[in-house]
Amino acid sequence: MSSLTVNYLGIPMASxxxxxxxxxxxxxxLHDYIDMKKIGALSGKGLAPTPWKGNEGVRVAETTSGMLNCIGLENPGAPWFIDHYLPEVRKLPTVFIANMVGKSVEEYAECARMLTVPGISALEVNISCPNVKEGGAAFGTDPAQAAAVTRAVKDATTLPVIVKLSPNVTDIVSIAKAVEDAGADSISLINTLLGIAIDTRTRRPILGNITGGxxxxxIKPVALRMVWQTAKAVKIPVCGLGGIMTGEDAIEFMMAGASTVQVGTANLADPTAMERIVNEMDEWCDKNNVKDINEIVGTLKD
Ligand SMILES: Cc1cc2nc3c(=O)[nH]c(=O)nc-3n(C[C@H](O)[C@H](O)[C@H](O)COP(=O)(O)O)c2cc1C
Incomplete structure (x- = not known):
């Protein structure tokens, strides 16, 4: 048996x-389907300071080896989450990270203040949202705006702050460095890549919002490339994600420089995916004589 435990942002995690x-x-x-004790942490659905309705119409479409979604960040709002879900979330035998969103720098700060409560171990800041006050371009596509959100959230909380980067940029390293300089404790990447799907029969977009993520x-090769570039450029820990379906996929991200990984779409195809992935990582370590998973981080021979 190899050790899969990690210490991420000062938080001990099972894997x-x-x-x-x-x-x-x-x-x-998910608690009914997997052994949560094996899962390092959960990052919850993005929360805003007030409830968001999300997008109208069709919100998901299957694509070749993936899916598009335009949920539009529907969520019940941070206060509702704290009153109605958090008491149950606290009982889960894993670490809980609150993912958060906002339409302005002030909203991000307000949300961070609201979510700084017992039972939440870290904040993950989704900067792929449009900045409504500044013309609607996503915060995460501009180093100065990404840094402004990071600074505001850091000032508003005592929790470790993970900034989740958008891949819809030309130079991921400039955004990563900007949020590191602004005080981010960690970076997670990647969020979804913008795309569209078309129904040739009706000549209409399949998604209600036309574009989706x-x-x-x-997206795995793109995600791996961005994780590799980012991990080389920053000193803070990197959490890698994008298309992880197997234990070996997760190992690839760690070799590229990620200290932790996240599993997304795989959960929608198979609710037991995360437990299987942990078990497969364990088997990979045994087969390859790796006693401690932390040994493989950044060991890509490039
Ligand atoms: C249906 C759906 C909803 C998502 N909602 C959020 C969200 O609220 N906040 C966020 O930061 N990322 C969100 N994501 C992005 C995922 O967390 C992840 O970054 C992305 O899907 C890439 O990882 P994967 O290929 O393993 O799914 C969502 C993804 C999907 C498929």
Whole structure:
């Protein structure tokens, strides 16, 4: 038996495998399907300071080796989450990370203040949201805006702050360095890649929102490349995700420099995926004579 335990942001975790935001709810349904004690942490569905309705119409479409979604960050709002879900979430035998969103720098700060409560171990800041006050481009596509959100959240909380980067940029390293300089404790990447799907019969887009975020195995090579570039450029720990379906996929991300990984779309195809992935990582370590999973981080011979 090899050791899969990690210490991420000062938080001891049973394994490096974290449930990705938007694919595990708040963990309460998944609890019936997997042994949560084996899962490092869960990142809950993105929370805003007030409830968001999300997008109208069709919200998901299957694609070759992946899926598109345009949920539109529907969520019950941080206060509702704290009153109605958090008491149950606290009973789960795993670490809980609150993923958060906002439409302005002030909203991100307000959300961070609200979510700094017992039972939440870290904040993951989704900066793929449009900045409504500054013309609607996503915070995560501009180093200055990404840094402004990071600084505001850091000032508003005592919890460790993970900034989740958007891959829809030309230079991921400039965004990563900007959020590191602004005080981020860790970076997670990647969020979904923007795409569209078309119904040739009706000549209409399949998704109600026209565009959606691509996830699943189709994005893994892009995610691995961005994790590798980012891990080389920053000193803070990197959490890698994008298309992880197997234990070996997770090992690839760790070799590319990720200290922890997240599993997203795989949970939607198979609710037992995370436990299987942890078991497969364990088997890989045994076969390859790796006694401690932390040994493989950043060992890619490049
Ligand atoms: C249905 C769905 C909802 C998502 N919701 C969120 C969200 O609320 N916040 C967030 O940061 N990422 C969200 N994501 C992005 C995932 O957390 C993840 O970054 C992305 O899907 C890539 O990983 P994967 O290929 O393993 O799914 C969502 C993804 C899907 C498929």
């Amino acid at each position: 490096p495998v974290i449930g990705a935001s938007g694919t595990v709810g708040y963990g309460l349904e 691509l996830s699943g195995p189709a």
